[in-house]
Amino acid sequence: MGRQLQLNFTPLFVHGDAIRLQTMPFKDSQQLRDLRNQYRTQFAVTRRADQIVALPLAPDAMPIGEEKHVSAVEHASLIRPLLEQRLVSLLSANRRPVARYNPITTVGRTLPTGFLDADEHVHLQSRVLISIRFLNLQGSDLLGLLWDIEIQKTCATSLAVLSEHGVRLDGLVVERETPVEDTRMLPQRRLVGRVGGIADGKAGLSERFRNVEEWLPLDELYLEASPENIRHLLQHFTRSASGSAQGKIDEIGLYPDLPTTKTLRFPSFIVFSSALTAYTNRKECAQGYRGLQSSGRSGQRRAPGRGIPRPGSSRS
Numbered sequence: 299m300g301r302q303l304q305l306n307f308t309p310l311f312v313h314g315d316a317i318r319l320q321t322m323p324f325k326d327s328q329q330l331r332d333l334r335n336q337y338r339t340q341f342a343v344t345r346r347a348d349q350i351v352a353l354p355l356a357p358d359a360m361p362i363g364e365e366k367h368v369s370a371v372e373h374a375s376l377i378r379p380l381l382e383q384r385l386v387s388l389l390s391a392n393r394r395p396v397a398r399y400n401p402i403t404t405v406g407r408t409l410p411t412g413f414l415d416a417d418e419h420v421h422l423q424s425r426v427l428i429s430i431r432f433l434n435l436q437g438s439d440l441l442g443l444l445w446d447i448e449i450q451k452t453c454a455t456s457l458a459v460l461s462e463h464g465v466r467l468d469g470l471v472v473e474r475e476t477p478v479e480d481t482r483m484l485p486q487r488r489l490v491g492r493v494g495g496i497a498d499g500k501a502g503l504s505e506r507f508r509n510v511e512e513w514l515p516l517d518e519l520y521l522e523a524s525p526e527n528i529r530h531l532l533q534h535f536t537r538s539a540s541g542s543a544q545g546k547i548d549e550i551g552l553y554p555d556l557p558t559t560k561t562l563r564f565p566s567f568i569v570f571s572s573a574l575t576a577y578t579n580r581k582e583c584a585q586g587y588r589g590l591q592s593s594g595r596s597g598q599r600r601a602p603g604r605g606i607p608r609p610g611s612s613r614s
Contacts, residue, residue, distance in 0.1 A: 306445040307433065312377060317370050320352040320363035335479050337362065342379040353380050377441065378430045385428060385443075390482035394426075397484045401429035405450060405484065411546040415535040418455070420528055422550050425450040449551045451523040453531065457493075457501055458516035465534050467493045471522045472501065474514060489522060490514065 324330070324345055333350065334343045340359045341352040352363055353376060370377070386396050394404040406424035410417050429444040456475075457467060473487040494504025500513040521527040528547070532540040 309442040322363035342383040344379040401427040413543040421454040453521035457519040
């Protein structure tokens with residue numbers, strides 16, 4: 299008998315006949331990024347063919363393009379970028395920082411393994427993925443949120459700290475942490491290469507990606523959370539207990555102690571502007587989130603990340 303996958307879906311219902319928007323010609327991707335950064339709190343900015351569409355997040359948004367009103371039914375796809383920005387703001391306001399878009403990914407509390415030295419340097423965190431989708435059910439499209447949950451492993455301390463603890467770093471693959479302009483988002487980490495040596499507070503990379511400097515500050519670098527690197531940290535910090543610590547990490551990954559429904563709180567109404575509102579209710583939202591817990595612990599176990607169709611990393 300094949301594995302049964304559960305779909306965790308919270309329907310959203312939109313009231314309003316028209317969508318207010320502003321348009322301007324699309325020039326290049328840098329223009330789109332600049333507009334998103336500059337007007338993040340005022341507009342949800344997206345691209346449609348050769349046009350940039352700016353969707354006001356408040357009734358009194360300043361004019362930055364040609365103003366229009368379009369049918370909410372005929373242009374239902376524009377509701378998604380509005381929802382995306384509102385959800386990111388709501389999550390951030392509820393102290394649930396967002397790691398990325400598409401799907402919206404928010405990171406929860408750190409789950410302890412019981413090995414204090416391991417917990418200081420290797421973090422296991424619940425990660426909730428929220429994907430805004432239209433589901434075709436019996437011939438009609440239903441807008442809603444698809445939910446999934448998985449466990450995120452992170453090497454939490456920088457190479458500067460690990461070096462002070464005497465961790466051997468040569469030959470290990472590392473990431474560089476860089477801040478982002480959007481204060482609602484977590485700093486981003488990107489792979490930069492492999493450590494070849496350490497001198498004067500910097501790591502020299504024996505192998506590195508294109509456009510990455512050869513020497514980078516230790517306090518900006520973190521180990522990639524690969525199985526090899528995590529095993530290396532456990533062997534250094536927990537010594538003879540590294541096998542037990544690894545077993546606990548594997549156990550948490552399969553049967554996480556998932557947060558309760560109180561961890562994620564959304565208002566019943568999500569107001570985009572005076573003309574358009576999406577709403578659900580707390581009961582439906584709680585039922586959808588509880589489904590994550592049951593699907594993660596049922597007899598037919600759900601593989602992490604399999605509940606949501608994974609789109610590409612680009613934002614619409």
